[in-house]
Amino acid sequence: MTKPHINFVHLCDSAFFSQEGKLNIIGMFKTIGAAKFPTNHPKMAIVLDVNILKSTKLKIQILQKKTGETIAKLEGKLDRKGDEKQEKEMCFISDFNNVKFEEAGGYRVEIWIGDELLQTLPFSVNKVGPAK
Numbered sequence: 001m002t003k004p005h006i007n008f009v010h011l012c013d014s015a016f017f018s019q020e021g022k023l024n025i026i027g028m029f030k031t032i033g034a035a036k037f038p039t040n041h042p043k044m045a046i047v048l049d050v051n052i053l054k055s056t057k058l059k060i061q062i063l064q065k066k067t068g069e070t071i072a073k074l075e076g077k078l079d080r081k082g083d084e085k086q087e088k089e090m091c092f093i094s095d096f097n098n099v100k101f102e103e104a105g106g107y108r109v110e111i112w113i114g115d116e117l118l119q120t121l122p123f124s125v126n127k128v129g130p131a132k
Contacts, residue, residue: 002087004056004113007049009121011109015045015093023047023091033128038102046094046109051087055080056114060094065106065122072099078113101125
């Protein structure tokens with residue numbers, strides 16, 4: 001049996017599927033800017049494309065790098081239908097709204113499939129300009 005395989009993970013402002021089934025990713029980023037802290041980031045999306053053989057658990061979480069504290073999390077199931085002898089590609093969009101960042105610094109997205117951490121995606125939240 002083949003382990004789940006992540007094809008890509010992107011952190012972006014927004015993502016959606018068109019009527020034709022095309023994946024649209026808008027505003028990919030690795031840095032968020034904020035004038036003051038704590039701050040709430042209004043919206044971000046995590047796009048995951050993965051190959052799996054069977055239905056399995058999925059957990060996507062955002063953690064502060066320094067403390068390891070989870071600040072946002074989504075848990076669900078990748079529900080695989082059909083022949084489990086062939087890998088199936090699945091694309092998943094997870095929207096995170098009003099994520100609160102207590103301070104500037106390093107953060108990371110973790111992708112867990114089953115009970116295994118398959119990928120991390122680092123990003124930073126930086127102080128920019130004077131607070132008004």
